[in-house]
Amino acid sequence: MLDTGLVFASDSRTHAGVDNIAKFCKMTVFSQTDQRVIVLLSSGNLAGTQAVISVLKQRNAKPGVANLSNAESMFDAVTLVSDAMRDVDRRDGHYLQASDLHFNASFIMGGQIAGEVPRLFRIYAQGNFIEASLETPYLQTGETKYGKPIMDRVITRSTSLNDAAKCVLVSFDSTMCSNLSVGMPIDLLVYQRDSLQVRMCRRFEERDEYFMALGKQWTEGTRQVFRHLPDLDW
Amino acid sequence: MLDTGLVFASDSRTHAGVDNIAKFCKMTVFSQTDQRVIVLLSSGNLAGTQAVISVLKQRNAKPGVANLSNAESMFDAVTLVSDAMRDVDRRDGHYLQASDLHFNASFIMGGQIAGEVPRLFRIYAQGNFIEASLETPYLQTGETKYGKPIMDRVITRSTSLNDAAKCVLVSFDSTMCSNLSVGMPIDLLVYQRDSLQVRMCRRFEERDEYFMALGKQWTEGTRQVFRHLPDLDW
Numbered sequence: 001m002l003d004t005g006l007v008f009a010s011d012s013r014t015h016a017g018v019d020n021i022a023k024f025c026k027m028t029v030f031s032q033t034d035q036r037v038i039v040l041l042s043s044g045n046l047a048g049t050q051a052v053i054s055v056l057k058q059r060n061a062k063p064g065v066a067n068l069s070n071a072e073s074m075f076d077a078v079t080l081v082s083d084a085m086r087d088v089d090r091r092d093g094h095y096l097q098a099s100d101l102h103f104n105a106s107f108i109m110g111g112q113i114a115g116e117v118p119r120l121f122r123i124y125a126q127g128n129f130i131e132a133s134l135e136t137p138y139l140q141t142g143e144t145k146y147g148k149p150i151m152d153r154v155i156t157r158s159t160s161l162n163d164a165a166k167c168v169l170v171s172f173d174s175t176m177c178s179n180l181s182v183g184m185p186i187d188l189l190v191y192q193r194d195s196l197q198v199r200m201c202r203r204f205e206e207r208d209e210y211f212m213a214l215g216k217q218w219t220e221g222t223r224q225v226f227r228h229l230p231d232l233d234w
Numbered sequence: 235m236l237d238t239g240l241v242f243a244s245d246s247r248t249h250a251g252v253d254n255i256a257k258f259c260k261m262t263v264f265s266q267t268d269q270r271v272i273v274l275l276s277s278g279n280l281a282g283t284q285a286v287i288s289v290l291k292q293r294n295a296k297p298g299v300a301n302l303s304n305a306e307s308m309f310d311a312v313t314l315v316s317d318a319m320r321d322v323d324r325r326d327g328h329y330l331q332a333s334d335l336h337f338n339a340s341f342i343m344g345g346q347i348a349g350e351v352p353r354l355f356r357i358y359a360q361g362n363f364i365e366a367s368l369e370t371p372y373l374q375t376g377e378t379k380y381g382k383p384i385m386d387r388v389i390t391r392s393t394s395l396n397d398a399a400k401c402v403l404v405s406f407d408s409t410m411c412s413n414l415s416v417g418m419p420i421d422l423l424v425y426q427r428d429s430l431q432v433r434m435c436r437r438f439e440e441r442d443e444y445f446m447a448l449g450k451q452w453t454e455g456t457r458q459v460f461r462h463l464p465d466l467d468w
Contacts, residue, residue, distance in 0.1 A: 145379035149408035153453045154460055166463045174383035188466075200468045214463055219387045221459030226388055229400050229451055232444065234434045 001120040001137045002164055003157050005193040006110050009168045010041045011176070013183035021180075027187040028053050030060065030068045030111075033197045038068055038077055038111040039189055043142035044125065048088060048105035055084040074119040078109050082127040089127075106141050111191065118193055146178045147171035161190050166214065169204070173215045186211070235354040235366045236398055237391050239427040240344050243402045244275045245410070247417035255414075261421040262287050264294065264302045264345075267431045272302055272311055272345035273423055277376035278359065282322060282339035289318040308353040312343050316361040323361075340375050345425065352427055380412045381405035395424050400448065403438070407449045420445070 010026040024046060030038040040056075042049035059067040059080075071077040089103040096102055103125060110120035110132075120132040122139040132139050137157050140148065154167045165188060175182045185208075190200040204211045244260040258280060264272040274290075276283035293301040293314075305311040323337040330336055337359060344354035344366075354366040356373040366373050371391050374382065388401045399422060409416045419442075424434040438445045 145412070146383050148412050149380050149383070150456070152408075152411050153456055162465055163460050165466055166460055170460075170463075174386075177386050178379070178382050202466070202468060210464070210466065217463055218459060221462065222384070222387050222456060225452060225455030225459065226397050226400055226404075228455065229404075229448055230444070231396055232399055232436070234436060 001110065001118060001132045001157070002159055002161060005161050006118050006120060006191040007161060007164045007168055008039045008041060008110065008189040008191070009172060010187050011172060011182045012185050012187070013181060014046045015181055018180060021183070023185070025187060027189065029189065029198060031198055032069065034114065035196060036111065036113040037191055037196060037198055038109065039191070040081065041108040041141070042105065044104040044106050048092070048103050051088045052081065052084045052105055055087060056081065071113065073116055074111060074113055074121070077113070078121045078123060078129055081107060081109055081123055082129060085123070085127045108139050108141050112193070112196060114196060118191070143175060143179050143182050146175040150174060161192065165190050169211060169214055170218050173211070173218070235344065235352060235371045235391070236393055236395060239395050240352050240354060240425040241395060241398045241402055242273045242275060242344065242423040242425070243406060244421050245406060245416045246419050246421070247415060248280045249415055252414060255417070257419070259421060261423065263423065263432060265432055266303060268348065269430060270345065270347045271425055271430060271432055272343065273425070274315065275342040275375070276339065278338040278340050282326070282337050285322045285326070286315065286318045286339055289321060290315065293318070305347065307350055308345060308347055308355070311347070312355045312357060312363055315341060315343055315357055316363060319357070319361045342373050342375050346427070346430060348430060352425070377409060377413050377416050381409040384408060395426065399424050403445060403448055404452050407445070407452070
């Protein structure tokens with residue numbers, strides 16, 4: 001979450017063990033031009049996240065019902081996601097527990113509703129949530145560790161949308177080098193503050209030229225930085 | 235493990251929860267000039283790692299006993315560490331299990347014994363171990379994820395000892411920015427192949443000038459690299 005807008009990215013790998021991987025988009029957009037843009041990124045058990053998103057979409061289609069199209073604030077919107085999670089958990093939880101499993105879907109949700117500033121949340125599997133702040137402008141979910149240092153070094157609230165988008169892509173590239181549970185394609189969405197519409201959204205497929213060039217230049221650039229770091233005096 | 239030698243580093247933080255942290259050196263050196271240099275880095279439960287090292291040191295002082303001073307190869311040496319771990323586990327394991335705990339000490343061990351090339355191992359808590367190879371020249375233990383991407387980008391077998399030492403320090407700096415369970419001081423040891431003695435060993439205390447300068451230059455350098463990455467074409 002930057003002064004000038006929001007950057008969202010998600011990979012597309014789901015797996016049930018390394019011998020069972022698949023591709024599913026983990027980014028869902030709810031938008032009405034000039035009124036609201038709400039982006040949902042999901043992680044965790046696919047059956048859980050898909051059910052939550054289906055519930056949200058169904059409710060969205062019903063005018064009388066409290067839903068993401070008529071929520072007055074991002075706080076109300078995130079509460080609706082939390083409600084949907086708990087509804088799904090109420091239905092499935094017992095059956096999962098019988099196999100020592102539990103409902104582990106979690107989400108990142110952000111966007112802007114007309115009349116409010118852009119806001120960004122992370123929703124835990126229990127349905128409670130935290131909001132990004134000035135001190136901690138970005139949130140991650142899923143396999144977060146490998147990609148975090150580069151974000152910590154580069155991202156501040158005043159980073160440009162452009163630089164932040166590149167940083168997020170490099171962060172994913174770093175994670176994919178180290179962890180098979182994260183994989184292409186990458187979905188990237190850059191939201192310009194107060195635009196109240198989605199203008200920049202792109203999918204990077206396997207072997208995307210720009211994405212590969214970025215990874216290569218980053219590797220070469222960082223090696224260069226190393227060569228210029230001061231030598232250790234023993 | 236590089237063509238020209240070995241680089242070892244360890245932090246000094248131990249903890250039993252965030253409300254109980256302490257400093258202990260996790261690097262132990264066994265060396266006899268012109269004969270052998272063996273370096274042991276430990277991670278996991280401190281009672282376990284300290285007991286293993288005490289056992290190894292006591293055995294080392296007894297000439298008739300198979301120990302790290304008379305092991306004929308690094309393979310034999312790492313087997314002796316494994317034996318010591320299993321001896322400690324035999325003594326403590328049942329008592330830990332009664333509290334739902336288990337012996338979770340693990341080690342990185344590397345060095346050179348006259349007549350052999352330098353070798354590097356990672357020993358798991360169960361006492362089995364793997365050896366670094368041409369394809370995967372470095373090994374980590376403990377909180378490994380945050381610091382891994384930078385190693386993957388920079389380290390190959392032909393990296394210089396100097397660059398590798400800087401990379402390891404930056405890797406620790408990245409990890410410490412993200413995880414409170416890793417903390418200063420950092421112990422760094424650089425072993426030159428075939429030297430059969432320790433010439434370069436240094437401790438970086440909190441607020442070490444060189445270490446702080448390194449972190450600062452790295453952050454500035456990487457931000458610079460970002461600014462020069464190609465812009466995304468929407």
